Amino acid sequence: MTVRRRDRAPNQADVARLAGVSQSAVSRVVSGDAESARISEETRRRIFDAVRELGYVANPAARAMRKKRTNLLGVHTFEAVFPHAREDFYFDFLLGIEERAEETGFDLVLFTSTGAGGDGRRMVYRDGTNRLGLADGSVLLGVSTDRAELSRLWFDGYPFIHIGRREVPGADIPCVIPDYEAVTADIVGKLAALGHRRFGYLREDKEMEPYTDRRRGYARAVREFGITDDSPGFRGEPELSEEWLDRLATGCETAVVTESVRLANALRARLAARGLRVPDDLSVAVLEGAWDQPDGRWESLEIPRIEIGRIAVDRLIAMLDAPGRRVDSLLVPCSISAGTTVAAPGR
Amino acid sequence: MTVRRRDRAPNQADVARLAGVSQSAVSRVVSGDAESARISEETRRRIFDAVRELGYVANPAARAMRKKRTNLLGVHTFEAVFPHAREDFYFDFLLGIEERAEETGFDLVLFTSTGAGGDGRRMVYRDGTNRLGLADGSVLLGVSTDRAELSRLWFDGYPFIHIGRREVPGADIPCVIPDYEAVTADIVGKLAALGHRRFGYLREDKEMEPYTDRRRGYARAVREFGITDDSPGFRGEPELSEEWLDRLATGCETAVVTESVRLANALRARLAARGLRVPDDLSVAVLEGAWDQPDGRWESLEIPRIEIGRIAVDRLIAMLDAPGRRVDSLLVPCSISAGTTVAAPGR
DNA sequence: GCCTCTTGCTCATACGTATGAGCACCCCTG
DNA sequence: CAGGGGTGCTCATACGTATGAGCAAGAGGC
Known part of the structure; x- marks a missing residue:
C-alpha cells in the first residue's frame, strides 16, 4: 500500500464513520471528558484505532472556539521593535516568561504583527480586532505603554498583566512591579x-x-x-x-x-x-x-527580571483560572548591585 | 454614565442588532470582503458606530476556524529546553525568524508546551493533538529532530520547514540548509x-x-x-x-x-x-x-543564522500562499571565519 | 411482569465568522 | 410598461468540537 499525502485533515466525523460510532462519541473519547467514562472499552479501542489509522488530530481553532481556551499566553510590547536582543532591557523578562510558560504547559504567542502597520506604533486594537484575543491572556510590557489601549483592554475584560506599574483612571490594571x-x-x-x-x-x-x-x-x-x-x-x-x-x-x-x-x-x-x-x-x-x-x-x-517574568505568568494563569476575581498588583523587591562609584565622603 | 467592565465579548450578532442589520452585513463590513463594496455608506456608518459603541473585536478563534488561517507562524524545537539563551546555537535563528515574521505581519507562536510532558522529550503529537496545527505553518529546528514526527507532519500535509537538512524516506522534507x-x-x-x-x-x-x-x-x-x-x-x-x-x-x-x-x-x-x-x-x-x-x-x-531564519520564514509563507505546490530545499552559502589557528606548514 | 437504575451510547445544538445564493427594489432602456 | 441589470441587503449554511439532554437496552429488585 502506498501512503498518500493528504490535503484535508480528518475530523471527528471521519473517525466516527470509520469506527462506526457517532461524532460525539469520538469527541468524548479523544477529549477525555467526564462522560467518557461511560464509553465501553471496546468502543474506545475502535475509536483509537480509527484515530491512528486516519492520523486524526484535533483542530485547535475549533477546540479553542468551543472551549474558549487556546492554551496560549500572549506577549505584547508597545515598543516599535520586538525586544529580542540580549542587551535589551526586556530580554530577561521574556526569558522568565518563556521558562514559566514552558513549565506550566502554555504556548507563547509573540505579538509581533501588531507593529506591522508601518507607522512605528504597536497597537493592540487594529482592523477591528484585538490581536491579543487569540491568547487566553497576555503579558504586556514596554516603556511606551499606551494608556488608552490598556484601559480598553481592561474594560473589555481581557485578562492581562503588565510588567511595571501603570495606572489608568477608572481601571484597575494588574501589574508586577519592581519595587x-x-x-x-x-x-x-x-x-x-x-x-x-x-x-x-x-x-x-x-x-x-x-x-x-x-x-x-x-x-x-x-x-x-x-x-x-x-x-x-x-x-x-x-x-x-x-x-x-x-x-x-x-x-x-x-x-x-x-x-x-x-x-x-x-x-x-x-x-x-x-x-x-x-x-x-x-x-x-x-x-x-x-x-x-x-x-x-x-x-x-x-x-530580578527573570523572576518578574515568571511571576507575571503565574499571576496571569491565576486570572484565567478564576475569571472575575480581581488580581492585585504585586511589588517585587529589588536589590542593590554594588559598584565602584560610591565611597565615603572624602572631605 | 458609568462604564461597566463586561464579562462576555460582543459578537457580530450584537453589533447587527444594535445597527439594525443582519449579522452577515456586519461580517461583510468589518472583514472588508469583496462583497462589502455593495453595502451603502449609510449602513456602513451605522455598523461602525455600533462596533465602536460595543467595543466589538472579531473573535480570532472563530475567524481562524472559518478562514482556516490564523496568521500565526509556529516555532518548534525538538530540544528539551526552548533555546532562548544568547549563547545558544539556535538563538540567532530565532532572531531571524522573529524579524521576518514581524516584517511580514505574522505573529509567532513559540511551542513551549510541547515539552511539558515531563519526560524531557518535545513532541509535536501529544494527547491526540498536533499542537503545531494552531499555526498556519511552522519552522522546526533542533539537532535531535524526531524523524517519525517529521514524517508524520509531512504526510499530514502540514506546512513546515526545517532548518538544517533532514531526510526521511518517502517524504520530501523542505529544509533551509547551511551549505x-x-x-x-x-x-x-x-x-x-x-x-x-x-x-x-x-x-x-x-x-x-x-x-x-x-x-x-x-x-x-x-x-x-x-x-x-x-x-x-x-x-x-x-x-x-x-x-x-x-x-x-x-x-x-x-x-x-x-x-x-x-x-x-x-x-x-x-x-x-x-x-x-x-x-x-x-x-x-x-x-x-x-x-x-x-x-x-x-x-x-x-x-548566516539570522539570514537562514529569515529565509525559512519566507519559504514557509510561500508554502502557505501556494498550497500543494512543492517547495524545494535551499542551500545557503556559509563563509569562512578567519581565525588564529591556521598558518603555512612550518617544516 | 413491571418498575427503576445504570450503562452506553446518539441527537441536537451552540460557539462566532464567512460566504454563496437569493431576493426585493430601483433605475434605465426600448 | 415589459424586461434587463445593477444595488443593497438577508438567508442559510458550513467550519469542527464540546456537551446537556435524551433514548434504548439490559440488569436487578420485588
Missing part, C-alpha cells in the same frame, strides 16, 4: 550609612510611574535619614545645568543619585571636564539596572 | 593554498545529515586538491586515539580539520600535552560556528 520605591530608599540609606548627608538628585524628564516611584522612595529616604537635598532634580527640574555642576564642584554635595545610566554617564563626563572624579570627589548611584561600563560598575539596582 | 559541503571544501582549499598537503580529519560520532554533508565536502576537496588523508576520521572512525596523536606528533600531517569546537579543543589540549602548538606545529580548522575562545579564534565557519 523601585523601597530599593531607592535602600540605596540612599547605604550612602547615608557611609556618611553622606548632602545629596543631589538627577531626574529623567519623564513623569511615568516607575520614575514617580523612585522619587517617592527618595523623598521618603531624605526625610528618614535627615538628608539635605537642594538640587534642581529634587525640586522637579530635570536639567543637568552648568550652574548645578558648578555648585557640585564646590563639594557642597557629596553624593548624587541619578535615575538612569545615561544621566550618570553624562554627569561623570561633565564632572571629569571640571577635574572631578567619581567616586573620589563625588559618589554616584544609579536607580536602574546597569550593565558593566568600560570604566567600572555603577552602584545601581538589580531588578 | 556545509561547499564551505568545507572552501576551508580545505584555503589550507591547501597555504601549502598543506597531508591532512587529518576528526569526526563526531554522529551520522546525521549535517555531518555527512561536511564529510562529502571534505572528500570532494581531498580529490580536488590532491590531498593525502590517512586519518582514522577520514576512514570513518570517530576516535581521537593515542596512536593517531603519536602519529600527528611525527609531523606527518600538517593540518587537521575537525567537525566541532569540542573536538578541536580536545585536540589542542592533547597536543599541548605532547609539547605541540597550534598553529605552529599543526594548523587546525573547525567545521562549525565557533565562539571566541580564551586562547584565540578557531579558523571556522560562519553560518
Whole structure:
C-alpha cells in the first residue's frame, strides 16, 4: 500500500464513520471528558484505532472556539521593535516568561504583527480586532505603554498583566512591579550609612510611574535619614545645568543619585571636564539596572527580571483560572548591585 | 454614565442588532470582503458606530476556524529546553525568524508546551493533538529532530520547514540548509593554498545529515586538491586515539580539520600535552560556528543564522500562499571565519 | 411482569465568522 | 410598461468540537 499525502485533515466525523460510532462519541473519547467514562472499552479501542489509522488530530481553532481556551499566553510590547536582543532591557523578562510558560504547559504567542502597520506604533486594537484575543491572556510590557489601549483592554475584560506599574483612571490594571520605591530608599540609606548627608538628585524628564516611584522612595529616604537635598532634580527640574555642576564642584554635595545610566554617564563626563572624579570627589548611584561600563560598575539596582517574568505568568494563569476575581498588583523587591562609584565622603 | 467592565465579548450578532442589520452585513463590513463594496455608506456608518459603541473585536478563534488561517507562524524545537539563551546555537535563528515574521505581519507562536510532558522529550503529537496545527505553518529546528514526527507532519500535509537538512524516506522534507559541503571544501582549499598537503580529519560520532554533508565536502576537496588523508576520521572512525596523536606528533600531517569546537579543543589540549602548538606545529580548522575562545579564534565557519531564519520564514509563507505546490530545499552559502589557528606548514 | 437504575451510547445544538445564493427594489432602456 | 441589470441587503449554511439532554437496552429488585 502506498501512503498518500493528504490535503484535508480528518475530523471527528471521519473517525466516527470509520469506527462506526457517532461524532460525539469520538469527541468524548479523544477529549477525555467526564462522560467518557461511560464509553465501553471496546468502543474506545475502535475509536483509537480509527484515530491512528486516519492520523486524526484535533483542530485547535475549533477546540479553542468551543472551549474558549487556546492554551496560549500572549506577549505584547508597545515598543516599535520586538525586544529580542540580549542587551535589551526586556530580554530577561521574556526569558522568565518563556521558562514559566514552558513549565506550566502554555504556548507563547509573540505579538509581533501588531507593529506591522508601518507607522512605528504597536497597537493592540487594529482592523477591528484585538490581536491579543487569540491568547487566553497576555503579558504586556514596554516603556511606551499606551494608556488608552490598556484601559480598553481592561474594560473589555481581557485578562492581562503588565510588567511595571501603570495606572489608568477608572481601571484597575494588574501589574508586577519592581519595587523601585523601597530599593531607592535602600540605596540612599547605604550612602547615608557611609556618611553622606548632602545629596543631589538627577531626574529623567519623564513623569511615568516607575520614575514617580523612585522619587517617592527618595523623598521618603531624605526625610528618614535627615538628608539635605537642594538640587534642581529634587525640586522637579530635570536639567543637568552648568550652574548645578558648578555648585557640585564646590563639594557642597557629596553624593548624587541619578535615575538612569545615561544621566550618570553624562554627569561623570561633565564632572571629569571640571577635574572631578567619581567616586573620589563625588559618589554616584544609579536607580536602574546597569550593565558593566568600560570604566567600572555603577552602584545601581538589580531588578530580578527573570523572576518578574515568571511571576507575571503565574499571576496571569491565576486570572484565567478564576475569571472575575480581581488580581492585585504585586511589588517585587529589588536589590542593590554594588559598584565602584560610591565611597565615603572624602572631605 | 458609568462604564461597566463586561464579562462576555460582543459578537457580530450584537453589533447587527444594535445597527439594525443582519449579522452577515456586519461580517461583510468589518472583514472588508469583496462583497462589502455593495453595502451603502449609510449602513456602513451605522455598523461602525455600533462596533465602536460595543467595543466589538472579531473573535480570532472563530475567524481562524472559518478562514482556516490564523496568521500565526509556529516555532518548534525538538530540544528539551526552548533555546532562548544568547549563547545558544539556535538563538540567532530565532532572531531571524522573529524579524521576518514581524516584517511580514505574522505573529509567532513559540511551542513551549510541547515539552511539558515531563519526560524531557518535545513532541509535536501529544494527547491526540498536533499542537503545531494552531499555526498556519511552522519552522522546526533542533539537532535531535524526531524523524517519525517529521514524517508524520509531512504526510499530514502540514506546512513546515526545517532548518538544517533532514531526510526521511518517502517524504520530501523542505529544509533551509547551511551549505556545509561547499564551505568545507572552501576551508580545505584555503589550507591547501597555504601549502598543506597531508591532512587529518576528526569526526563526531554522529551520522546525521549535517555531518555527512561536511564529510562529502571534505572528500570532494581531498580529490580536488590532491590531498593525502590517512586519518582514522577520514576512514570513518570517530576516535581521537593515542596512536593517531603519536602519529600527528611525527609531523606527518600538517593540518587537521575537525567537525566541532569540542573536538578541536580536545585536540589542542592533547597536543599541548605532547609539547605541540597550534598553529605552529599543526594548523587546525573547525567545521562549525565557533565562539571566541580564551586562547584565540578557531579558523571556522560562519553560518548566516539570522539570514537562514529569515529565509525559512519566507519559504514557509510561500508554502502557505501556494498550497500543494512543492517547495524545494535551499542551500545557503556559509563563509569562512578567519581565525588564529591556521598558518603555512612550518617544516 | 413491571418498575427503576445504570450503562452506553446518539441527537441536537451552540460557539462566532464567512460566504454563496437569493431576493426585493430601483433605475434605465426600448 | 415589459424586461434587463445593477444595488443593497438577508438567508442559510458550513467550519469542527464540546456537551446537556435524551433514548434504548439490559440488569436487578420485588
